[in-house]
Amino acid sequence: MLIDFFFTLKDAKIPVSIKEFLTLLEALQKNVIDPSMDDFYYLARLTLVKDEAHFDKFDRAFAQYFKGINAAFETNAAIPLDWLIKRMQRELSDEQKAQLEKFGYDKLMDRLNELLKEQKERHEGGGKWIGTGGTSPFGNGGTNPEGIRIGGKGGNRTAVKVWEARSYKDYDGERELGTRNLKVALRRLRKFAREGAQDELALDATIAATANNAGYLDIKMRAERKNRIKVLMLFDVGGSMDDHIERTEELFSAAKTEFKNMEFFYFHNCVYDYLWKNNRRRNAERFATWDVLRKYPADTKLIFVGDATMSPYEILHPGGSVEYNNEEAGSTWLARFTQAFPKFIWLNPEQEGLWQYRQSIGVMRQLMNQRMFPLSIDGLERGMRLLSK
Numbered sequence: 001m002l003i004d005f006f007f008t009l010k011d012a013k014i015p016v017s018i019k020e021f022l023t024l025l026e027a028l029q030k031n032v033i034d035p036s037m038d039d040f041y042y043l044a045r046l047t048l049v050k051d052e053a054h055f056d057k058f059d060r061a062f063a064q065y066f067k068g069i070n071a072a073f074e075t076n077a078a079i080p081l082d083w084l085i086k087r088m089q090r091e092l093s094d095e096q097k098a099q100l101e102k103f104g105y106d107k108l109m110d111r112l113n114e115l116l117k118e119q120k121e122r123h124e125g126g127g128k129w130i131g132t133g134g135t136s137p138f139g140n141g142g143t144n145p146e147g148i149r150i151g152g153k154g155g156n157r158t159a160v161k162v163w164e165a166r167s168y169k170d171y172d173g174e175r176e177l178g179t180r181n182l183k184v185a186l187r188r189l190r191k192f193a194r195e196g197a198q199d200e201l202a203l204d205a206t207i208a209a210t211a212n213n214a215g216y217l218d219i220k221m222r223a224e225r226k227n228r229i230k231v232l233m234l235f236d237v238g239g240s241m242d243d244h245i246e247r248t249e250e251l252f253s254a255a256k257t258e259f260k261n262m263e264f265f266y267f268h269n270c271v272y273d274y275l276w277k278n279n280r281r282r283n284a285e286r287f288a289t290w291d292v293l294r295k296y297p298a299d300t301k302l303i304f305v306g307d308a309t310m311s312p313y314e315i316l317h318p319g320g321s322v323e324y325n326n327e328e329a330g331s332t333w334l335a336r337f338t339q340a341f342p343k344f345i346w347l348n349p350e351q352e353g354l355w356q357y358r359q360s361i362g363v364m365r366q367l368m369n370q371r372m373f374p375l376s377i378d379g380l381e382r383g384m385r386l387l388s389k
Contacts, residue, residue: 005065009048012061016048023047037066053256055278186258186384231255231262232296232341236306237279238268239322244307244349247375251305251347265292269310270330271337272321289333293340301387302341305375307350308364315363334367344368345383349375 002025009016024047033039041062049058202222209218233255235248255262265275265287273289276282313320315330338344346364348355352374355361365372371386373379 005044008061008065009058012057014049014054014057014061020048020050052277056280059278059280186254186380229259229261230297230300231259231303232292232300233262233264233303233305234271234275234337235264235266236269236304236308237266240307240309241349244375247349248305251375263296267306269306269322270314271333272326272330273328273333289336293336296341298341299343300341302337302344303383303387304344304346304368305349306346307348308346308361308372309350309358310360312360312363315360315367331367334364338368343387344371345387346372347375347379347383348372352376352379 002021006016006021024044027033027043027047033043044062045055045058049055200222202220205220205222206218209220210216212218233252235252241248252264265277266279266282267275271289274286275289275292276286278285310322311320314322315334318327318329319325320329346368348361350358350361355365355372361372371383373383
């Protein structure tokens, strides 16, 4: 049975070897896990996958081979189906939209608690109850400058909270680039040093020494030249970043090639008290942000990648996260990162000409000391020059 599973992984282009497969079989024979599919998933991933970049491919291959495993990766919240049907979505004019009330974060949450106690049935349209369509700040399919999306898909991207379980996709580190320009731009940051045993031929020095020795061969050796730059990349994922997946994957792939000492983590919109590496299991496999801050040395180059497009509450307000009630504001965590790693920049895939229309981008640029650059060749070169100073 598991032999076919092995070939499924190979077909998914996961570099798994026979030795690793035998290690998995040996672990199963010795009963190192309980007989559950979840435990087997972790054991198989631990023994067969050598690089976090292949976790998403492994999850898809695992789900394809073991039928029914998709239930372990439920992507929709338990919300009645009829709530997801947009039957009353309205198109409002700019004047009508401008007249809609902005509650403010605290008032918005208090009003939601009141409605949850009062409301007894589903509503469509209108501007008061939790429902679909209309101008109410609660529900989905309607129009409001600030609201809490409950069920359905976002359209206007103005929600300050989202009441559902959302699934994000890992960026693919093996994406083939259509251009080498990204790699060339990132290469400006690399620094090399020679260290270790002198086991590499120093050709120029050997030629010079031989010439000075009247033609008698005088071989000179030198230590290996190694890339010593350390890079920590934090990627925004999901939401409005879905519009920039292709460009971000190109950057991720180029960075993995150019930086041998690179670590990466994911966040959504703004950094808070935890990060993750596997988007499918981000609620179960978390890394405390404090641990990340303390793990890497101060000379590590810090690169944020995100469009910085969100509600300003998510940056400045405790509990402002669109997904959960964070105890400390995102700005507090951003300050800790910039203090821990003095060499930092923010790369933004959003077109630079649109930045002035995004309030949150202005806030983020201020918190980043204006060290925000567009995710373009020119922007990358400027950012790399700043990091290398």
